Amino acid sequence: MIIRIDEYSDVPIYMQIRNQIVMGISSGELKAGEQLPTVRALALEIGINTMTVSKTYQMLKNEGYIMTDRKNGARVRENIAQSGVISEDNKTELRRIVSEARLSGVPKAELKKLIDEFY
Amino acid sequence: MPWLIKLIMFICVVPTALLMFFIAFPANPSKKKMIFGVRDNPKFHEGDAAAKLKLITSSCRKGALIITILVCVMSIVLLFLPTNGMTMLAWILLVYGLFLIAVPFGKGNVELKNLKKELGITKSGVTFTDLTNTNTIHSLKLPWLILPNAIALIAAAISFLIDLGVIKVDVACEQYALTMMGISFLFIAVILVPIAIMMDNTRNIVISKDSNINANYNRAKKKTWADLMVAMSWANALFLTGYSILLMFVNSEMVILAGVLVYTVIIMIIVAIGAVNQKAIEKRYARDTNLELLDDDxxxxxxxxxxxxxxxxxxxxxxxxxxxxxxxxxxxxxxxxAITFLLLLGTLILVAWLAATGQMNELNAGINIPGLDN
Structure with a gap:
């Protein structure tokens, strides 16, 4: 799986990595139980501080997407807890996207098509 | 100075100068990914920018060509000049003169960065990392690197013990000649091991969205580096061992210098093979490259x-x-x-001091071979 880091983005690097790992798990690029690189290896590979990667992994662990242990490192969770609801933050983000699309004149059908494609 | 030393210097200087010129200043730089260390950009090839680019590349290439020709001509002249301290100093200065070939490269780099600013090309700052391949692509087999260097270490240790008289063997060469040679070759081994490990651990380059292509590309590149380092280590160890044995029976400076000449040629051949393999890999994977790489010019x-x-x-x-x-x-x-800079500066000062005080002539007299001088 390829991670794209934009140094000049307003989104912090730890969040960029987190978002792309979540998208990778969702799309199946990262399979259940798949081993993730160690904090040190990933930090060296991207050329960033280990604390940044550590923060990402901690966040993913708290959100229930990955599990970590001293012996096996970080892995994608076999069974990710499904709450069945969209978080308030994501609802706000989705609302912003829909609003911008509407103002740009994107038809509703087009937006639904995109959701179908990404889902 | 025996002609063999001059020949060794010639073999080191001239091919290096030519290689530097042809690698850094290709005839058609527009076909390369990098032009003077600046990532090529489509905007460089449009309208006035294309003319400016041509002007920059041709003027820098011309400057580098003049310096390369001067270095080669001076090497030929020094090959036939009578031997004295000043000739030795001139050879050393010529080695340093190789760095001058990089000056037009640096100039071209600065001018191209200015052109980028003029064209409003801003750095994208996007970098790609292949999560699947992180820390998994290695080609260096450590035992193959450690074994030859361990042999070199043992050979050097035995040489030292022979010179100390701990191991009783009648040797033909002068005392401590074995130790000095052992330390010289061991120094190369000490440098090779960390470089090999560092090169094997370099960051993987992401050229494609396909992780398998990235894995194969990086594995192939690291394999050429690993093979190069292992081959150099074996050449080093075998020469050190063979040489030590030879020096026990033969006390001839002619043999020593001939050996150094052969060693130099072998190392240059190994490096050339590595460079050719590396170029073949780049050519092979050029069509698979479908990601815009980080602009970190x-x-x-x-x-x-x-x-x-x-x-x-x-x-x-x-x-x-x-x-x-x-x-x-x-x-x-x-x-x-800092260490590299001090070593380069120290060597230059030492050689200049030896030449100024006339001690270089004494050193030359010490390695003269009757009938072979000049």
Missing amino acids: DYWVFGMFYNNPNDTRLNVEKRFGYGGTINIAHPAGKVIL
Whole structure:
């Protein structure tokens, strides 16, 4: 799986990595139980501080997407807890996207098509 | 100075100068990914920019060609000049003169960066990392690297013990000649091991969205580096061992110099094979490259020195040529840079001092071979 880091983005690097790992798990690029690189290896590979990667992994662990242990490192969770609801933050983000699309004149059908494609 | 020493210097200087010229200043730079260490950009080839680019590349190439020809001509002249301290000094200065070939490269780099600013090309700052391949692509088999260097270490230790008289063997050469030679070859081994490990641990380059292509590309590149280092280690160890045995029976400077000449040629052949393999890999994977790579031109001072305080890596792949370089913004990089600079400066001062005080002539007299001089 390829991670794209934009140094000049307003989104912090730890969040960029987190978002792309979540998208990778969702799309199946990262399979259940798949081993993730160690904090040190990933930090060296991207050329960033280990604390940044550590923060990402901690966040993913708290959100229930990955599990970590001293012996096996970080892995994608076999069974990710499904709450069945969209978080308030994501609802706000989705609302912003829909609003911008509407103002740009994107038809509703087009937006639904995109959701179908990404889902 | 025996003609063999001059021949060794000639073999080292002239091919290096020619290689530097042809690698850094290709006839058609527009076909390369990098032009003077600046990433090529489609905007460079449009309208006035194309004319400016042509002017910059041709003027820098011309400057480099003049310096390369001068270095080659001076090498030929020195080959036939009578031997004295000044000739030796001139050879050393000529080795340093090789660095001058890089000056037009640096000039071209600065001018192209200015052109980028004029054209409003801003750095994208996007970098790609292949999560699947992180820390999994290695080609260096450590035992194959350690074994020859361990042999070199043992051979050097035995030489030292023989010179100390701990091991009783009648040797033909002068006392401590074995030890000196052992230390020289061991020094190369000590440098080769960390470089080999560093090159095997360099960051993987992401050229494609396909992880398998990235894995194969990086594995192939690391394999050529690993093979190069292992081959050099074996050449080093075998020469050290063979030489030590030879010196026990023969006390001839002619044999010593002939050996150094053969060793130099073998090392240059190994490096040339490595460079050819590396070029073949780049050519093979050029059609699979479908990602725009990170624009980090501003972190490459004169296109040669990587100085990025935001990058935690110590070693990175070079922008042109073959192999890797260090990040001089890294604390360890600063130390390595300072040591390298001091070594280069110290050698120059020492040679200049030896020449100025006339001691260079004494050194030459010590290695003269009757009938072979000049």
